Amino acid sequence: MTALSLVAAIGGTLVGVIGFAMSYSTLAKVALSWGFSQELAPWFPVGVDASIIAFLALDLYLIRKSTPWPLLRVAAHAMTGATIWFNASSQGQISADPVKAASHGIMPILFVIGVEAARRLIIQKARLEAGTATDRIPMHRWILSPIATPRFYRRMRLHNISSYPEMIQRQQDLIGYEQWLKRKHDGDLSKATEDERLPMKMAAYGYTVTEALEMPEQQERDAEARAEEAERRRLDAETRQELARKKAEADRLEADGQLEAVRARVEGETGQARAHARAQISAAERAAELEEAALETAVIAEARTREAEAERKEAQEREAKAAADVRAAELERQAAEKRKLAAEADRVAAAEAQAIETAEIAEARKRAAEADRVTAETERVAAETRRRAAEADRLTAQENDRKATADANVRAARKREAETEYAAAEARLAAAEVERRAVEIEDAAKLSPRERSVRKVARMILAAGGDADQVLLADIQRETAVSSTDTASKYRQEAVDMLREGYRPEL
Secondary structure, eight states: OHHHHHHHHHHHHHHHHHHHHHHHHHHHHHHHHTTOOTTTTTHHHHHHHHHHHHHHHHHHHHHHTTOOOHHHHHHHHHHHHHHHHHHHGGGSOTTTOHHHHHHHHHHHHHHHHHHHHHHHHHHHHHHHHHTOOOOOOOHHHHHHOTTHHHHHHHHHHHTTOOOHHHHHHHHHHHHHHHHHHHHHTTTOGGGSOTTTTHHHHHGGGTOOHHHHHHHHHHHHHHHHHHHHHHHHHHHHHHHHHHHHHHHHHHHHHHHHHHHHHHHHHHHHHHHHHHHHHHHHHHHHHHHHHHHHHHHHHHHHHHHHHHHHHHHHHHHHHHHHHHHHHHHHHHHHHHHHHHHHHHHHHHHHHHHTTSOOOOHHHHHHHHHHHHHHHHHHHHHHHHHHHHHHHHHHHHHHHHHHHHHHHHHHHHHHHHHHHHHHHHHHHHHHHHHHHHHHHHHHHHHHHTOOHHHHHHHHHHHHHHHTTSOGGGSOHHHHHHHHTOOOHHHHHHHHHHHHHHHHTTOOTTO
């Protein structure tokens, strides 16, 4: 076989070289006679013959790659026919000397025949390698059985039976089985069961006698296998459901644990915030109390000073009034004494027949009038003292009012500070709640640590009023536990982009 292959290859190459050499000189002369220039005429046969070689080679390559394209073969044959016609007609009219014309056109035909043989060999080799090679039905069968052979060939092609002897064996087995079945039932095939008649029924569908007889048992086995497969799938589904349920339970427990951890952390932060708020409130109340105590001490001291001053003045006024009263009493006594003397004098004067008042009586009256004037002055001083006491009482009342106003202002300031601290604590509590909900959402979404960090930075930017520049890289490093400022800067930029896309922690 190797020697034959070498002889065929060498012979085919010689035929091709000789044929193309003869065709080249002939077609070059034809091209020159057709008006081609001296430069282009030699290239005309090269183009024609090269196209034949290229098309046939490409056709063989595609066949070897199991991707044939019939158009290449048709084009190669068309160019071969053109070459034959050009060579045959180069010597004048073909009918005038057909032998001479055939001698010029025979060489391209021989080359194409050799290529077709190689093509057939390659195709057969590829079919043998792929296991799709088909035996040919012998020619004598077509001649001896022209009616049955087409049906025989049809069954081979329809049922993809490549072996002719195998097809003969199938046909013989079917005929033998049919004869055995007739003998079993005394020539009446209608007595045979459905299973026994299966080989005759299924032969038209490519089943052998053995395959047809085994079909019921095989179908039962397939049904059992399907039932077993269905049961296995059902058990697998139950197992998967149980695993999914357990996994969901584990995930739920894990989520509950994480939620409890977050809740504990939030409650701790909330407790710290509340304790801080209470401490600030207590400090504010203590400061207010101290301020109130200091203010009260100063007010009380001043009030006591003023009260002591008022009491001192009142004591002085009382002393002055008492002294005035003593003087008035003394004057009254003296006046009474004088009136007594006057009465005595009057009595004496009356006794003396109501004499004209003497100079001494007139002097006594003058002194009595002076005593009345002194008494009136004393009463005026007492009235002035009482007025000053009333003014001191009024000043004390004003001081008390001012103290009450100061107390009210202090209490209002403490209340506003407490309300501010409470609002801040509420804000921190709300922020902690938002953080907790965000963490729950991130846990449910199974986000990566980087995505969680970016979302935490986004919440920090929202807490800063939406201004990313207000969030320092150091704060981002502390909150996200990263050591690189470059990473913190990237987190902040990604958070800004996420906020622009509509991210909100409560969504």
